[in-house]
Amino acid sequence: xxxxxxxxxxxxxxxxxxxxxxxxxxxxxxxxxxxxxxxxxxxxxxxxxxxxxxxxxxxxxxxxxxxxxxxxxxxxxxxxxxxxxxxxxxxxxxxxxxxxxxxxxxxxxxxxxxxxxxxxxxxxxxxxxxxxxxxxxxxxxxxxxxxxxxxxxxxxxxxxxxxxxxxxxxxxxxxxxxxxxxxxxxxxxxxxxxxxxxxxxxxxxxxxxxxxxxx
Numbered sequence: 698x699x700x701x702x703x704x705x706x707x708x709x710x711x712x713x714x715x716x717x718x719x720x721x722x723x724x725x726x727x728x729x730x731x732x733x734x735x736x737x738x739x740x741x742x743x744x745x746x747x748x749x750x751x752x753x754x755x756x757x758x759x760x761x762x763x764x765x766x767x768x769x770x771x772x773x774x775x776x777x778x779x780x781x782x783x784x785x786x787x788x789x790x791x792x793x794x795x796x797x798x799x800x801x802x803x804x805x806x807x808x809x810x811x812x813x814x815x816x817x818x819x820x821x822x823x824x825x826x827x828x829x830x831x832x833x834x835x836x837x838x839x840x841x842x843x844x845x846x847x848x849x850x851x852x853x854x855x856x857x858x859x860x861x862x863x864x865x866x867x868x869x870x871x872x873x874x875x876x877x878x879x880x881x882x883x884x885x886x887x888x889x890x891x892x893x894x895x896x897x898x899x900x901x902x903x904x905x906x907x908x909x910x911x912x
Contacts (some may be wrong), residue, residue, distance in 0.1 A: 699749075703767035709742065709750050711759065718743050718829075721754065744829035746795050746899075748773050769794055775895050782893035790894075797828030799902040801887060801892035802835055802862070802880035811909045818867050821848075824859040825880035833863040834881040841875035842890065842904075868911040879904045 709719060723730055723738045730736045735752030742749040748768070764770075774888040775781040776789035783789050802825035813819055825832045831853075851861030868874070879888040892903035 704766060705751070706764070706766045707751060708760075708764035708766070708769050709749070744797050744827075746762055746773075746798060748795065773897070773899070775897065775899050780893050781900055782895050785894050795899050798826065799900055799904045800827035800830075800832065800880050800882045800886045801825065802832075802878045802888065803875060803905055804878050804907050807876060807907055807909060809907050809909075811907075812912050813868060813912050815868055815871055818865050821864045821866055821876070823848075823862055823878055825862060826857075826859050826876075827880070827882045827886070829856045830882045830884045830886070831856050832860040832880050833883050835860075836879050836881075837864050837866070838877040839866055839868065841872060841906075842877050843880075871911050873908065873910050876907045876909060877904050885888075 711717065711847050719740065719742045721738050722735075722741050725734060726732065730739060735750075735754070735770075738747065739752045741753040754821065773795050774792040775795050776783045777791040777793040781795075802823060804821060804823040806820070806822035807813070809814070821837060825835050830912040832850070835850060837848050838845050846864060846866070848862040848864035853860065879890075881887040888902055888904045890904050892901060
């Protein structure tokens with residue numbers, strides 16, 4: 698017998714729900730929303746984790762109390778402190794629901810295991826985003842974090858949009874190396890070099906590393 702699953706319901710503060718950011722989507726790229734994306738309608742909550750982006754939305758209810766359903770009161774929760782983290786093996790004194798996305802970045806033009814040319818310019822490209830504060834800096838290291846270079850940010854398409862970045866680099870030494878990228882935002886948040894830990898593994902935004910070979 699399969700265990701029963703609580704009905705998937707998420708909650709937003711009424712002030713957030715009505716501030717013009719959350720929306721109900723029924724189309725994408727000029728066509729009906731695909732089934733895998735939540736057809737016929739889904740909730741979109743910019744800057745928040747996907748757990749709030751309810752697919753196949755069927756009902757919205759306004760309540761006069763803090764909603765205490767499973768996926769708010771027990772599931773998708775993190776330690777209630779500045780880093781949303783605790784030491785492995787310990788228990789958080791208090792927790793809170795996951796909410797806004799942390800600042801994060803990726804290299805998209807190079808993948809793990811790629812072989813890159815020696816003494817030839819290569820343009821590294823990628824994306825960065827956060828929960829809506831605004832990415833204002835992206836840095837890249839081509840030597841495993843010993844030195845960092847500031848990348849050029851692409852067009853700002855809005856506070857909830859991906860921000861493209863580019864950085865031309867030239868490798869002068871052969872062999873294995875680690876490419877790293879980290880982003881910062883206007884609130885002074887920067888990706889950590891070591892992953893913050895919490896029991897659910899949520900909000901992972903440690904600096905990403907791609908191991909490549911120069912030849």
